[in-house]
Amino acid sequence: MKRLLFTKIDNSPLIIFRVFFGTLVMLECYGAIITGWVRRTLVEPQFTFNFIGFDWLQPLPGYGMYIYFFIMGTLGIFIALGYRYRFSTIAFTLLWTGVYLMQKTSYNNHYYLLILISGMMCLFPANRGYSLDVRRNPELKADSMHSYIKWAVALQLLIVYTYASIAKLYADWLDFGIIKVLMLNKAEYPIIGAILQEPWIHKIVGVFGIIFDLLIIPALLWKPTRKAAFVASIFFHLFNSVVFQIGIFPYLSLAFTVFFFEPETIRKIFFKHKVPYVLKQLQIPTNTKLIYVLGSTYFLVQLLLPLRHHLIKDDVLWTEEGHRLSWRMMLRSRGGTVTFQVVDKDTGNAEKIDLKEYLTNKQLRRIATYPDFIWQFAQRLKKEYAEKGKTISVYALNSRVSINGKPYRAFIDPKVDLAAAKWNYFWHNPWILPGPNSED
Structure with missing residues (x-):
């Protein structure tokens, strides 16, 4: 184990990944401003559906969120250049985690992965070569790194892809029904739109998706299959980028592949003038126990959390409880309806809430389909009416949800006062009615 983790290897993969990583961070953050994502998600809404328990994390007023993302994008440039690398990486990780937790309307598993990778990069010595930090302080320069850096990245990706593959082994993916649903809104794409509606395409996407996720990391680790796996990665991730438009993730995934090739290969491609490191000495650091404790604890959490x-x-597919942070990607399409009724506890007067007065179009598409959104909106109404001196009950009437194009079913118990209900973070919330596969 010590030889596996603490042998020194050429650090070219880490150095070039730092450049790729920082560049992609810059594109993600500046792009969020330019495309209007920041405006639609964090500026226009009256309130955001933050992760429950993080109500204190709220978007900055006025132009604050534009400045927030501009700062993150600039930190990405600093990371790529290796300028005050440690500060820049830690600052970006904290800021990105903050914006991740302050809204769920645009939730994406890849945003969570960016938090994890950013956290790792805070600990990795990625500024020891081809960086402004080295130019400022030549004593920082190094041509090697411990091999545990490579294995930490590989293990993290193995967890992500393996759970993503296993999650696809359910009926709606295996009969390609969910893929058909996901492709319906791609029909208007030029050139490829019509092709994406073909059943044979759905079968290819379904089978290839399971196989790719399950085998890509082992195939990249094994030298005889490495080049073929890299070609498959290019095709897979470019397909996802074009068809599903999921931001920087496909390109970040391709950037990870530098850790799987021989360090000397990466050095020859990107740093021809860099001094090669070929000693492969075993150098056990003084903080070995700390590395073992932190590493084992972190990866144990990563292994258990998705379970x-x-x-x-x-069923998590119905309740959504335990869905986030578990690498359940592109598994469902949800549609729903709901009507909120507010009842004044003192007078008994009831009124229906016009959701359009409170929510943006994107929030309107989400609120009826996710139980935590429904509960949070009920709490929002409770707080608003309390400020007017009124004590109310809130009921979700006519709450119905369709999963993957299937018939609508009753979703939230209309008799439960959601204003008085407590959110259970770790177990089932009983006011979510049984799903179609429930034993109840």
């Missing part, structure tokens, strides 16, 4: 939905009553 938590198995301990929660009913």
Whole structure:
């Protein structure tokens, strides 16, 4: 184990990944401003559906969120250049985590992965070569790194892809129904739109998606299949980028592949004038125990967290409880309807809430389909009416949800006062009605 983790290898993969990583961070953050994502997601809404328990994380007023993302994009440039690398990486990680937790309307598993990778990069010595930090302080320069850096990245990706593959082994993916649903809104794409509606395309996407996710990391690690796996990665991730338009993730995934090739190969491609490191000496650091404790604790959490939905009553596909942070990617399409009724506890007067007065179009498409959104909106109404001196009950009437194009079913118990209900973070919330596969 010590030889596996603490042998020194050429650090060219880490150095070039730093450049790719910082550049992609810059594109993600500046792009979020330019494309209007910041405006639609964080500026226009009256309030955001933050992760429950993080109500104190709210978007900055006025132009604050534009400045926030501009700062993050600039930190990306600093990371790529290796300028005050440690500060820049830690600052970006904290800021990105903050914006991730302050809204769920545009939730994406890849945003979570960016938090994890950013956190790792805070600890990695990625500024030891081809950086402004080295120019400012030549004593920082090094041509090697411990091999545990490579294996930490590989293990993290193995967890992500393996869970993504296993999650696809359910009925709606195996009969390609969910893929058909996901492709319906791609029909208007030029050139490829019509092709994406073909059943044979759905079968290829479905089978290839499972196989790719399951085998890509082992195939990249094994030298005889490495080049073929790299070609498959290019095709897979470019397809996802064009068809599903999921930001920087496909390109970040391709950037990760530098850790799987021989360091000398990466050095020859990107740093021809860099001094090669070929000693491969075993150099055990003084903080070995700390590395073992932190590493084992972190990866144990990563292994267990995606399994938590198995301990929660009913199907995660229906309740969404345990879905986030578990690499369940592109598995469902949800549609729903809901009507909120507010009842004044003192007078008994009831009124229906016009959601359009409170929510943006994107929030309107989400609120009826996710139980935590429904509960949070009820709490929002409770707070608003309390400020007017009124004590209310909030009911979700006519709450119905369709999963993957299937018939609508009743979703939230209309008899439960959601203003008085407590959110259960770790177990099932009983006011979510049983799903179609429930034993109840």
